[in-house]
Amino acid sequence: MSEPLYELYAIRYGRQAERCRRENVLNADRPDERMPIDYFIWVVKGPDHVWVLDTGFVPAAARKRKRQLDVTPDEGLARLGIDAAAVEDVILTHVHWDHAGGQDLFPAAKFHIQDSELSYASGRCMCDADLNLGFEPGDITGLIEKLFARRLVFHDGDATLAPGLTLHRIGGHTAGMMVVRARTRRGWMVLASDATHFYENIETDRPFPYFCDLRGVYAGFRRLRELADDPALIIPGHDPLVLERHPPARPDLVGLVARLD
Ligand SMILES: [Zn+2]
Ligand SMILES: [Zn+2]
Numbered sequence: 001m002s003e004p005l006y007e008l009y010a011i012r013y014g015r016q017a018e019r020c021r022r023e024n025v026l027n028a029d030r031p032d033e034r035m036p037i038d039y040f041i042w043v044v045k046g047p048d049h050v051w052v053l054d055t056g057f058v059p060a061a062a063r064k065r066k067r068q069l070d071v072t073p074d075e076g077l078a079r080l081g082i083d084a085a086a087v088e089d090v091i092l093t094h095v096h097w098d099h100a101g102g103q104d105l106f107p108a109a110k111f112h113i114q115d116s117e118l119s120y121a122s123g124r125c126m127c128d129a130d131l132n133l134g135f136e137p138g139d140i141t142g143l144i145e146k147l148f149a150r151r152l153v154f155h156d157g158d159a160t161l162a163p164g165l166t167l168h169r170i171g172g173h174t175a176g177m178m179v180v181r182a183r184t185r186r187g188w189m190v191l192a193s194d195a196t197h198f199y200e201n202i203e204t205d206r207p208f209p210y211f212c213d214l215r216g217v218y219a220g221f222r223r224l225r226e227l228a229d230d231p232a233l234i235i236p237g238h239d240p241l242v243l244e245r246h247p248p249a250r251p252d253l254v255g256l257v258a259r260l261d
Helices: 059-065 075-077 113-123 136-150 199-203 213-225 241-245
Strands: 006-016 037-045 048-052 088-090 110-114 153-154 158-164 165-169 177-185 187-193 234-236 257-259
Touching: 006 075, 006 153, 006 177, 006 241, 037 241, 048 165, 048 241, 075 165, 110 113, 110 136, 113 136, 136 153, 177 213, 187 213, 199 213, 199 234, 213 234
Parallel strands: 048 088, 088 110, 110 153, 187 234
Antiparallel strands: 006 037, 006 257, 037 048, 158 165, 165 177, 177 187
């Protein structure tokens, strides 16, 4: 029997328009030129199951960090016909504030996470100002609550979730940064999340300038290229070009949901 094919969607729920290249690209040329960033969650739809990647952020975090929230992540999912309250499997690519802030929108879910991500985000590195910058303490305590409620599913490295759907630890950006690979009608695609924020990061070998291990970021770029059948099938985590390079999931979802596969 052949492996199932998955449908992949990117939901852009937030943005930050006023931002410049030096904030997105290490040693950027034209460092002061404007370069907006987008915020996404992703959906992997199989024949009989749905996985959601990341939980996004919620209004309080948007105010605190001065980001624009277009729709709450659960509203974005609802527009695509998915009830966040009924989702059973959420994959946390990593637990930065813009990926783990919406945990409470998924009351029925188990959360997939790398061992190294939870230990990093709840351990001694969070004493260091620049390393803890990307995390919200409330998101981490939320994960500890879920740990004791047996709602975390731990992975250590690579794992198979279902035929044609795998997880891969990348590291670099955070200790337990992971990506998802799915077999689609376009071939093997990789939802890279913050293993490459923008197409430019991986295409020009210039990382996003926030990481815990620069060597790991570069090793991650190599791994992403191995995992995808074609470089065009690597979907970056924050690039506005994702919505330009892929069609809307439906005509009424232009600018909100792209169909990636
Ligand atoms: Zn991140
Ligand atoms: Zn991010």
